[in-house]
Amino acid sequence: MTILGQGDCRYLITGEEWGELPSGWIYRDATAVAVDSKDNVVVFNRGGHPVIVFDKMGGFVRSFGEGVFSFPHGVAIGPDDEIYCVDAGDHTLRKFSSDGTLLLTIGVPGKPSTLMGGAPFNKPTHVSVDYRDGCMYVSDGYSNAHVHKFSPDGKLMFSWGGSGTEPGLFNIVHNLAVGRDGRVYVADRENRRIQIFDSGGKYLDQWNNLSRTGAVCLSQTEPQKVFIGEYFGGIVSNAIANNLGPRISIYTTSGELIERLGHRPIGDEPGQFFAPHGIAVDTEESIYIAEVPHGELGNPLMPSMQYRSLQKLTKC
Numbered sequence: 001m002t003i004l005g006q007g008d009c010r011y012l013i014t015g016e017e018w019g020e021l022p023s024g025w026i027y028r029d030a031t032a033v034a035v036d037s038k039d040n041v042v043v044f045n046r047g048g049h050p051v052i053v054f055d056k057m058g059g060f061v062r063s064f065g066e067g068v069f070s071f072p073h074g075v076a077i078g079p080d081d082e083i084y085c086v087d088a089g090d091h092t093l094r095k096f097s098s099d100g101t102l103l104l105t106i107g108v109p110g111k112p113s114t115l116m117g118g119a120p121f122n123k124p125t126h127v128s129v130d131y132r133d134g135c136m137y138v139s140d141g142y143s144n145a146h147v148h149k150f151s152p153d154g155k156l157m158f159s160w161g162g163s164g165t166e167p168g169l170f171n172i173v174h175n176l177a178v179g180r181d182g183r184v185y186v187a188d189r190e191n192r193r194i195q196i197f198d199s200g201g202k203y204l205d206q207w208n209n210l211s212r213t214g215a216v217c218l219s220q221t222e223p224q225k226v227f228i229g230e231y232f233g234g235i236v237s238n239a240i241a242n243n244l245g246p247r248i249s250i251y252t253t254s255g256e257l258i259e260r261l262g263h264r265p266i267g268d269e270p271g272q273f274f275a276p277h278g279i280a281v282d283t284e285e286s287i288y289i290a291e292v293p294h295g296e297l298g299n300p301l302m303p304s305m306q307y308r309s310l311q312k313l314t315k316c
Helices: 293-298
Strands: 002-004 011-013 030-035 041-045 051-054 060-064 072-077 083-087 092-096 102-106 124-129 136-140 146-150 156-161 173-178 184-188 193-197 203-207 212-218 225-231 247-252 257-261 276-281 287-291 310-315
Touching (some): 041 072, 041 287, 083 124, 136 173, 136 184, 184 212, 193 212, 225 276, 247 276
Parallel strands (some): 030 072, 030 276, 124 173, 173 212
Antiparallel strands (some): 002 011, 011 310, 030 041, 041 051, 051 060, 072 083, 083 092, 092 102, 124 136, 136 146, 146 156, 173 184, 184 193, 193 203, 212 225, 225 247, 247 257, 276 287
């Protein structure tokens, strides 16, 4: 076990896989994680059971989505504990009830929009819901460089973005989160920054001095904090360097850096990470980190290895 951080941001980390999976089940890659109003933890993954729900102690509750998804990528919780799942493989957003009943599908499965054309969807990556009005924001993503805003019933309201490095443009818009005030925090991964917009898509600010920004979420407590999961951002010759990621960074909503968790290079020991791809925070401000080590490391190996893919950092 290892303690990371200091002051009000001290976390206990074991380096072990979290969640009591049924016998024979694996995450393979845990691509995203979300926490509902009861602190149940929803894990979207690329194993045989795409949506797995645990209670706050890690006990298995249910699974669903078997045979539905092509390439699981992003998950979020709605104001009534609905579960929103973004499939980058078949270009859709699906909304489920908390028990797994399909309620809404946005996008036509298997039919992407024009590459970098601006219309939804072409390999979307994540979704976040504004609890004030139920509107959905979708990052779109690997082959589009846009954010789309939808009404609660799934109608496209407007989109913004485009490919580039200037403010308001994106280079893999990979993840996003909506604060209680309606501001939208976007993980612009390959531009290595967080961009902030108002609910109308107007650019407000950006935070730099980050590695590859894979994930972003906000705390449920007040004042809200912003939690950012970062990939390793260097080249092979820098793979043993410190302070380049993978790591977790914690900010105030005004952009002040509070703490960074993890300074060592990629690894599986306590205090190390592989590739933070999704992040969620419960009511006690414990952090759940979904990682994609198989995609980053395992695929080239013969035989392929199964790495740890989901960690919990317990606030202490």
